[in-house]
Amino acid sequence: MVGEQTPRYHRIADDLRGQIERGELKPGEQLPTEWVLTEQYSVSRNTVRLALRRLTEEQLIVAGQGRGSFVRKRLPRAVWDWSQLESRSKHTSDAKGDQWASIVAESGRQPRQEVTVSIRRPPAEVAQQLQLDPETALTVVRERVRLVDNEPYALADSYFPEELVRGTPLMLPEDVSAPGGVLASVGLIQSHYQDEITVRMPTRAETERLSLPTATPVAVHQRTGYDSDGRPLRVMITILPGDRHVIRYDVPAE
Amino acid sequence: MVGEQTPRYHRIADDLRGQIERGELKPGEQLPTEWVLTEQYSVSRNTVRLALRRLTEEQLIVAGQGRGSFVRKRLPRAVWDWSQLESRSKHTSDAKGDQWASIVAESGRQPRQEVTVSIRRPPAEVAQQLQLDPETALTVVRERVRLVDNEPYALADSYFPEELVRGTPLMLPEDVSAPGGVLASVGLIQSHYQDEITVRMPTRAETERLSLPTATPVAVHQRTGYDSDGRPLRVMITILPGDRHVIRYDVPAE
DNA sequence: AAGTGGTCTAGACCACCCA
DNA sequence: GGGTGGTCTAGACCACTTC
Incomplete structure (x- = not known):
């Protein structure tokens, strides 16, 4: 159930990243909840969290406990x-x-x-x-x-x-x-x-x-x-x- | 079993960080394996991995699949x-x-x-x-x-x-x-x-x-x-x- | 072949935010 | 109070390194 070429959480991250880059998820917008993503991709919650962590490390999203995960607004530097x-x-x-x-x-x-x-x-x-x-x-x-x-x-x-x-x-x-x-x-x-x-x-x-x-x-x-x-x-x-x-x-x- | 003040994996990371900073774990030296840490701290392997990830993000250790985790050598910049x-x-x-x-x-x-x-x-x-x-x-x-x-x-x-x-x-x-x-x-x-x-x-x-x-x-x-x-x-x-x-x-x- | 970290599951309770 | 992310458990198999 596991060993394909690329890990599942990589592909989930790639998919979400694409949605963000194509503008289907806009800056400030809330991502689906972890529970919803779990169902959408048919994986466990931990796998979803690995994918979200990846996007967090890439500065694409931010998560707040009790609030949800959001596409990051890019402030002008x-x-x-x-x-x-x-x-x-x-x-x-x-x-x-x-x-x-x-x-x-x-x-x-x-x-x-x-x-x-x-x-x-x-x-x-x-x-x-x-x-x-x-x-x-x-x-x-x-x-x-x-x-x-x-x-x-x-x-x-x-x-x-x-x-x-x-x-x-x-x-x-x-x-x-x-x-x-x-x-x-x-x-x-x-x-x-x-x-x-x-x-x-x-x-x-x-x-x-x-x-x-x-x-x-x-x-x-x-x-x-x-x-x-x-x-x-x-x-x-x-x-x-x-x-x-x-x-x-x-x-x-x- | 969970909710103390600070998360367990924080305290495990703090403990290991202290060992590194005090020189008890030297640059280049291998850390205990995840399985050993699991027993030492009486936590699950995922909790150990959260702690190790923290140290990785702080540039203190590096992990290699199949090899182990090691205290990072600080190269002169x-x-x-x-x-x-x-x-x-x-x-x-x-x-x-x-x-x-x-x-x-x-x-x-x-x-x-x-x-x-x-x-x-x-x-x-x-x-x-x-x-x-x-x-x-x-x-x-x-x-x-x-x-x-x-x-x-x-x-x-x-x-x-x-x-x-x-x-x-x-x-x-x-x-x-x-x-x-x-x-x-x-x-x-x-x-x-x-x-x-x-x-x-x-x-x-x-x-x-x-x-x-x-x-x-x-x-x-x-x-x-x-x-x-x-x-x-x-x-x-x-x-x-x-x-x-x-x-x-x-x-x-x- | 043995040992290690990497990935993954299917649950659980906790802490925080907001209506 | 309901929903969200944060933490945690106890397992499993896979991929890679080393011997």
């Missing part, structure tokens, strides 16, 4: 231009808030940030980037949840060496975005960034904080800012859900 | 510096091959590329980037599989407007990497790139071509090259498995 973000000249016309908030506001949606500030020993990776001793050094950590229309959109955690920002407004749990970045407001000028982007599945904590659908990968964007002497001033780690973001860079060829 | 890649000045000492091949060779491993060339109508997204009519335009497509020690590592597909490269060596299915990039060798100078990075789960075709473990996300890196007049010359789309790569950029702050 937000574009973050990291070669422009935090550029001083781009902020002359917009002294309040950062580029992210501006972009969101322009598209008619409500940006908001929740900020918490603490002083902590940094994670090993951050300590290395900041050239600090991971055993003894302290960092001021600004953890931000960026929300659009009250939906969590990204996590952005910044780490500053504690000695650099002691006694500055950076240590207040408020939105201190400013022209040239928050560091410029306390007299520290970043002249150069190094960005590193990695891709992975989210941790469970990130899944919760970002309300991520199952099997949504995230980009981890780590930006280290240096002053003109090459001294690291800050590490910012941004968690960008893959379904909501495009990362852009403009690069001169020489 | 390859760093691609896209603000340096294809820079002409960086190639003076290395006339043969691109920066990617150089980096791999320096780490003592064998780089190799498989190239196939065809002339095709471009996908809609590429046509838009190249400012071509998707109905009529033709592009020369160079599809590359980049391998390290004969293991597939990344896919890199380049699209050139057919009229720009007609009759040049670009249309030969050989490795034509050259100082300043392949386009420079036929007299076309890219003065500026626009890069866009997105994150998603791989398609089934990509999973096969890259031999990806289950639930490995990929970064899609799309680079559009422009000449000094702002005319697009090329689109390169690179598929980077998340477990093997770091994308790096150096960005001047102003």
Whole structure:
């Protein structure tokens, strides 16, 4: 009853995927319930669930306990231009808030940030980037949840060496975005960034904080800012859900 | 028998994850078989499989039919510096091959590329980037599989407007990497790139071509090259498995 | 041939959402 | 309260790897 060429749940997934791609199942529309699919395909419920899991992993559907499974709405992705973000000249016309908030506001949606500030020993990776001793050094950590229309959109955690920002407004749990970045407001000028982007599945904590659908990968964007002497001033780690973001860079060829 | 606070398979996954993180299960080591885990935790095999699937999605283990489940070896990720890649000045000492091949060779491993060339109508997204009519335009497509020690590592597909490269060596299915990039060798100078990075789960075709473990996300890196007049010359789309790569950029702050 | 993970069945109760 | 997906059981046979 089992061994054909391809597993049954593959073929069920292929069939449903085709219906979605051909538009017979439209974005936002509810799929048949698992029980109905069980009857339609004459298989057990577990087999149906394997097929649905496959589609979930492909970002085609989302399931909610007690609600049903739905064809996923493809939101337009937000574009973050990291070669422009935090550029001083781009902020002359917009002294309040950062580029992210501006972009969101322009598209008619409500940006908001929740900020918490603490002083902590940094994670090993951050300590290395900041050239600090991971055993003894302290960092001021600004953890931000960026929300659009009250939906969590990204996590952005910044780490500053504690000695650099002691006694500055950076240590207040408020939105201190400013022209040239928050560091410029306390007299520290970043002249150069190094960005590193990695891709992975989210941790469970990130899944919760970002309300991520199952099997949504995230980009981890780590930006280290240096002053003109090459001294690291800050590490910012941004968690960008893959379904909501495009990362852009403009690069001169020489 | 069921409803505690957290599902059983969560706690089994947490337990095994802890063993891996504490080093009690070492990279490369085989996990107990599903049958043994069934007895150890006094649960059914399906519950064990749910726990193992969780760890698979977190990239901690890999399973092979007929072989067993193993703690994943964390390969050092390859760093691609896209603000340096294809820079002409960086190639003076290395006339043969691109920066990617150089980096791999320096780490003592064998780089190799498989190239196939065809002339095709471009996908809609590429046509838009190249400012071509998707109905009529033709592009020369160079599809590359980049391998390290004969293991597939990344896919890199380049699209050139057919009229720009007609009759040049670009249309030969050989490795034509050259100082300043392949386009420079036929007299076309890219003065500026626009890069866009997105994150998603791989398609089934990509999973096969890259031999990806289950639930490995990929970064899609799309680079559009422009000449000094702002005319697009090329689109390169690179598929980077998340477990093997770091994308790096150096960005001047102003 | 033995052992492993992959697929599949036919049930059951639980947790959550919505009318 | 009724319906949905989430978790779980106790079996079975298949496909692949290894010996």
